[in-house]
Amino acid sequence: MLNNMVNFFPLKGVIGIVANNTAEIDFALDHKLSCVEIRADLLINGGTSVDDVVELVRKTKTKELGCLFTLRHPEHGGEFFGTEEERVLINQTALEAGASSIDLEWGTKALAAMAEKHAPIVISHHDFKAMPSVEELEELTTEMESFHPHAIKVVPTASTLVHSIQMLQWVRKGTSDIARIGFAMGQKGTCSRLLTIVFGAPITYASFGDAVAPGQLSMDVLLNCYRVPELKDGCLIYGVAGKDVHHSRELEVMNQQLKKKQLNAVCIPLECLDLHELLAVMEGLNIKGVQLEDPLKEIAIDKFSGSGSFPGTSVYMEISSFHGKQEISIHPISGEKFFEHL
Numbered sequence: 001m002l003n004n005m006v007n008f009f010p011l012k013g014v015i016g017i018v019a020n021n022t023a024e025i026d027f028a029l030d031h032k033l034s035c036v037e038i039r040a041d042l043l044i045n046g047g048t049s050v051d052d053v054v055e056l057v058r059k060t061k062t063k064e065l066g067c068l069f070t071l072r073h074p075e076h077g078g079e080f081f082g083t084e085e086e087r088v089l090i091n092q093t094a095l096e097a098g099a100s101s102i103d104l105e106w107g108t109k110a111l112a113a114m115a116e117k118h119a120p121i122v123i124s125h126h127d128f129k130a131m132p133s134v135e136e137l138e139e140l141t142t143e144m145e146s147f148h149p150h151a152i153k154v155v156p157t158a159s160t161l162v163h164s165i166q167m168l169q170w171v172r173k174g175t176s177d178i179a180r181i182g183f184a185m186g187q188k189g190t191c192s193r194l195l196t197i198v199f200g201a202p203i204t205y206a207s208f209g210d211a212v213a214p215g216q217l218s219m220d221v222l223l224n225c226y227r228v229p230e231l232k233d234g235c236l237i238y239g240v241a242g243k244d245v246h247h248s249r250e251l252e253v254m255n256q257q258l259k260k261k262q263l264n265a266v267c268i269p270l271e272c273l274d275l276h277e278l279l280a281v282m283e284g285l286n287i288k289g290v291q292l293e294d295p296l297k298e299i300a301i302d303k304f305s306g307s308g309s310f311p312g313t314s315v316y317m318e319i320s321s322f323h324g325k326q327e328i329s330i331h332p333i334s335g336e337k338f339f340e341h342l
Contacts, residue, residue, distance in 0.1 A: 009151055009179040009202045010100040010120075011035040011066045013229050014222055020209040022048065022056050027208045028065060031219060035066030035100070037205065039212060040090065041080035042072075050090060054097050061098030068122065069099040076105040076126055077213070084109040095119060101150045106140070111147075121149040122181065127156040128214070131163045131184065137170060151179035151202070157214070158184035161270060161277055164192035165284040168199045185214040187246060191239075191268045193217060194226050195285070198235045204228060225255050226266055236265035237285055240335065241278050242293025245269045250291055250335055257339040265342075267335070275299045282319055283326065289318040291335035304330045 012034055018024040019039040028036045038060070040053045060067040071087050071094075072078020080087065087110040091102045101120040104111040114121055123144045132140065137154065144152040158164050167182045167189070174180035179202050183192035193215065196204050205213075206222040222228050238258075240251050246269045254267040272278045275296055282290065292300055292315045300317055314334035320327045331338060 008176075011068055011203050013197070013203060014206050014219070015066075015068065015203045016219055017205055017207045017212055017216075018056070019043065019207065019212050020046070022052065024208045025056060025059055025063070025065070027219070029063060031223060033065070035068065035203065036060060037068040037070055037103070038094075038099075040069060040071040040094070041078040042212065044071075045079040045081075054090075054093055057094050057097040057099050066100045067098065068101050068103055069094040070103040072103075073105055073108055073110070076108075076124070077128060084113070088113045091119070092117070103153070106144055115147050115149075121147070122151045122153050123147060123149045124153040124155070126185075126213075128185065129157055131156045131158060131166065134166065137166070141170070145178050149178060151181050153181035155183060155185055155213070157186050158188035158192070159186070161188050161191065161272055161281040162284070164189050165281060167192045168195055168285070171196055171199045171201045174200055185216075187215055187271045189215050190217070190246065191270060191281075191285070194222075194228060194266065194268050195231075195235075195237070197228060198231050198233065225252055226268070227255070227259055228266075230264075231266055232264050234264060236263065237287045238265065238267040238335065238339075239270045239282075239287055239290040240267060240293065241270035241272050241290045242296050243271070243273060245271060245293055248293065250293075254291070254335045254339055257336065257342075261339075261342060263342065272296065275303065279328075287319060289316060289335070289338065291316050291338075300330060304328050 016028040016033050016036045017039055018036050019042040043053050057067055071080050071090055091114055101122050103122045103124050106123050106125040164184050167184045171180045171182045181201050183196045193204055206219040207216055208219055240248050251267055251269055258265045297315045316331045316333055316335050316338045318329045
């Protein structure tokens, strides 16, 4: 993996989403974050005045927090129902109040207007239904980068784990000229949210309250379970794979073991029912090993062990490389027990 250093982009690390009330700025300070996204559309639609939202931007500057200002259009999952002229005016006011950058959606009139002003912009594109092909993604990237923004953000929806690999590879191909912010929505996209900074994105998002996008993780989970800010280039990746694994106890236990050992490593959820899909992801992300849950346990035992069944209930699949060839070993132990010997 290659962590492209995007030096000029003003926002770094986990960005906390201020979407429910203005007090969430204090949560960001409590969590020692360096930046926040102010979802102005959600705050305004929830009853906060435009003046109070702008004052919140000023507060971020006073508190030395980087600020991404987002007044999301309803056609792109937002809740600002004013005109594009109003969006331009409010975004301009936010920049004058101290916002580090503004998020505007690809193809909107507000983007065109603010780009003419050479404003610091994150050009975003969200697809809440599908994943573009590799060719479509490259074409979109070229068009978005032609505006010379601060960053481009592409967030489609994953229907397979392989889609997460596609977005992480897209992030990794970025250059230092224009930052790439990318991951996939949905349960199949969770691993891309956790790994995007390792692959070179400057930021990943987390909510203080309810998620504002499908598959979004809470701040506590991102910081305390997965330790995303501590993960560096060369991070070792492990997983728990199977059905409904996002709230698996083993995920928490295995990540706590990695934290205790102070390893540059993380154990991620891999929501998967198909062994071939899992193996493709393990190869694509260079995953070292996975604890298998139902229904993958018996499938993997039949394919790689030939013994019919293992004693006990836990199965850990280890991946190693010998003379450039991938080798898979099945162990009748839990990931927790396997990690004791790391």
